[in-house]
Amino acid sequence: SFITDGRGTQSGLYRVRYVGATTASQPADKPQPAAANLESDARALRHRLEAFHGGPRDGAIEVIWPHLSSRDQVLRYSARIGLEAQEVSRWQARALAETNQTAALTALLALVRTAGSETQPLLLQALSHLPLEELDEEHRLLKYRVIELSFLRQGSPTPELAQVVRAELLRQYPAPTWTQNRELSRLLLWLNSPEAVPRSLELLASAPTVEQQLHYVGQLRRAKTGWTPELRRRYFAWWLLPRDGLPRAPELQRWFAEVDRAPVDGVWLDRYLAQFREQAVAAVPNDERSTLGNLLSTPWIRAQLISPTPRSFVKEWSLGDFATDLDSPGKPRDLARGRQAFADAQCVACHRVGSAGGTIGPDLTTAGSRYSKRDLLEAILSPSNVIPDSWRDTIAVLQNGEVITGRVVRESDDDVVFEVDPLARHQQTLSRQAIQELRPSTTSSMPEGLVNVLTKEEVLDLLAWLGSGDRSPNDH
Template identity: 35%
Template sequence: MTDVIIRPEDGAMYFTIGGRRVQSGVYRVTYTGKESTAPAAKRTSSKDRDLRHKLESFHGAQHKNAVSQSWPHLAADDRFISWAAMTAVMHQPVKQWQQRALTEKDPNKRVVALLALCKVVGSDPKNATADNTASKVDAKLRASIFKSLGQVDWAKLTHTSKLTLVRAYQIALIRLGEANAGVKGRIVKHLDPHFPAPNFEQNWLLCETLAYLQAPNTAAKGIKLLQEAATQEEQIEYARSLRMLKAGWTLELRTAYFEWFLKAANYRGGASFSKFIEFIRRDAEASLDAMSRGQLKELLAKKPVQKSPFEVMAQAMIGRNFVKEWKLEELSAASKTKLKNRDFERGRKMFAAGGCFACHRFANEGGMTGPDLTGSGGRYSAHDLLDQIINPSREINEQFVPVIVKMKNGETLTGVVVNMNGDRVTVNTDMFDPNQRVNVQRPQVASIEPSKVSPMPPGMLNLMREDEVMDLLAYLISGGDRNHKVFNK
């Protein structure tokens, strides 16, 4: 499905289907029954929505009360309100709020205000004009911004504000002109003690910022994170961040880095995915000095061994031992009392250790050959989720159920029907390669029957302890939200 709307004029639902190389179409769905089809009453006013709309009224215009009314909301828990407040401030004369941003006592507000200041007074060098360049930023103001950022106590920041602090440093480094060695050294001293951080979001920004600054500890820390990362998305971000780093490398670290590229050749993504990996590697090789290039000559010339996602999934389980053959009844019973105070990070690691990311999309990470599981916790109970993991062939998602096509000449095809057009049936015979398709003519087909065996293997939980299974289950239920109630301590 590519789009869906509810048309107010007739109350019908319209949706379209189609895509690359498949039949397109538009469908109209109407309701027949006794329930009322009268338009739903308009929603009552929302305090947060009204506040956001008020802040947005200051966007694009100068108003005498904009700064005073927006400033209290710079560090709002709702990121949309915080962003609306910051944007409102940015549209006011900078002289009205510049000094307030530099001296704001609340560290969570300060980092947002300084990010706004960097955006307003600085200039993106890629889009600079002769009259608007980073080199024209007042040197005293530039020094004041870096000094104010350096005074922020990391420990007093929320998770979101920590991201904002690092992002403010990034914007300042790019838009305020080249920082001298002393400034760069002080930024490294400020950020390096907090890298690695407890979560990927912070590590992502810290790694790329410290690599940009050529911090000497970044290579060792970054490679360790790369090797321990649960998903291909995380690994790619670390690999990308490290590609321009020239300081702090050893032969062992360089070897681990370029061995990762051989492994990444088996990761899956869109049509240009392999090209992005290639670009990262090209930049990484360009950062090598002559000695390192000579030491790594054989490794750089080595070609990757192609593996299927099933082999990649099996590789993820290496090192884990058989615990027991779990029964649905015992895990379902445990879930009734033990789905609280769970560990988000361990649940995510179990999702990776079980090989789930190889086929399933979850919170914008993972493969796409199986159903997206991000919303599964809102559709299924804990019991039903466990049932589908333990008994994958009991009920197979109709979008991913393989079919067995028996031809009259005795040939058999197994795959997924992706298109039917006239007498032609198109079957995708390799679930891991969307372009691997075979066209057959209906008159030549003896039968088409759904397979009773799921592509997902059983026994995925048998290598996990009960507490690990509960963390995995909590992770699924949360939809990837680390603030979900199942993780509350």
């Protein structure tokens, strides 16, 4: 099923069914009788285990326990959920004494999800009987998860227990794989291990993908111990490095490739990174900030930044100036010039296409697949003609006659919070008692005439580039 819609078009809900003839031949991927029997048996076993999910039942633990060590992840998961539904007092001792690696870690995961904080010393002691040196990667990751959940759900361990856990984790950090280093860095930095800061910075410097770098930057931002002036300089120097051209995680590339697109950052990534940097700066003691010089004052580099070039007025364009150009195929357009026009006309300050641009206005990455060139141009030339409700400003008329216009970002019975300057992220809180009237604005926050610094050919190139969705940013 799928839905079609768009500005000025009729919406539709469609359901597609195959109505052709079926073939008598057996598909190559259809399970053979023996495999089908195995699948049927596994399905029946899973259903039997799922019967214990609803609550305590007599004999459930004896049925469940052998499947905590199943090689089938689905059966193992179903067994664990069933175990969690039983009374903890009936299986806690067995979980703490289990010696099979898979069954022990699965049972301890169930224990940390159901027991109180009083079991944390016993749980961590049981984990110490499963040393990381004797576990393969799959079981190491499961042990890391149990430890993480213990700290999250049961609270900080005693200093003595924390030191034991920290010492074991440090012996593995850095690990030979990204998946292990991801969890080890989380745990060790949370445990305030001084050794974790320089080791994490080394991993940040050698991280091959954007996603890995962002992980280490995020984890290090609140680290309290282990810093030296040189390590802080290395950390804040990262924010001044461009991320353009760095490889993306292979799984991310596959997901985007399936829809014929190049990988792009999330819409809110830059805002999250701005918050990360603010938190990192706040964690620097005041007496150390002077040693970092311009690293703290220099604006950090955003991904896919398109640098604008100074422009002068060309013409006050109207829709009629393009009457013969919008509906005809015309000549091939210069997408690189259209991308540059996106910056020169200041669109990039508020709108995002791919990984380029701001988040103040609507994301235009897929605008070309939803709107015609005429609709796009009309929205550019006359932005107040059609204003989406989610992007409409609100006018507040105060009791003293003052008028304030902005985007409502939060409101309660007592206050309304306006974003009055989205570029500077300046907010203003107004008391409900001070407000005489609230009404939607009929004027778009997007100024008119932004494309008046472009030539006609550049405007057409801009429309073509918006239509492309910046599918091949590295080719521009």
